[in-house]
Amino acid sequence: xxxxxxxxxxxxxxxxxxxxxxxxxxxxxxxxxxxxxxxxxxxxxxxxxxxxxxxxxxxxxxxxxxxxxxxxxxxx
Numbered sequence: 848x849x850x851x852x853x854x855x856x857x858x859x860x861x862x863x864x865x866x867x868x869x870x871x872x873x874x875x876x877x878x879x880x881x882x883x884x885x886x887x888x889x890x891x892x893x894x895x896x897x898x899x900x901x902x903x904x905x906x907x908x909x910x911x912x913x914x915x916x917x918x919x920x921x922x923x
Contacts, residue, residue: 860881885901
């Protein structure tokens with residue numbers, strides 16, 4: 848898989864995870880999408896740009912699993 852294909856696959860996995868979250872799919876399946884995206888990023892030297900996106904999503908997934916509300920956005 849070349850870099851462009853890896854980027855497309857990462858994008859698709861993140862989007863699939865996000866859509867699954869909206870649809871109420873199990874947290875484990877969502878986590879698998881995000882972790883697979885990060886693994887592909889690692890394999891293709893793209894981890895630095897993808898890791899923060901995945902970490903935010905995984906943190907949100909954990910927060911939702913605990914039933915807590917999202918943090919308030921910062922004041923502008």
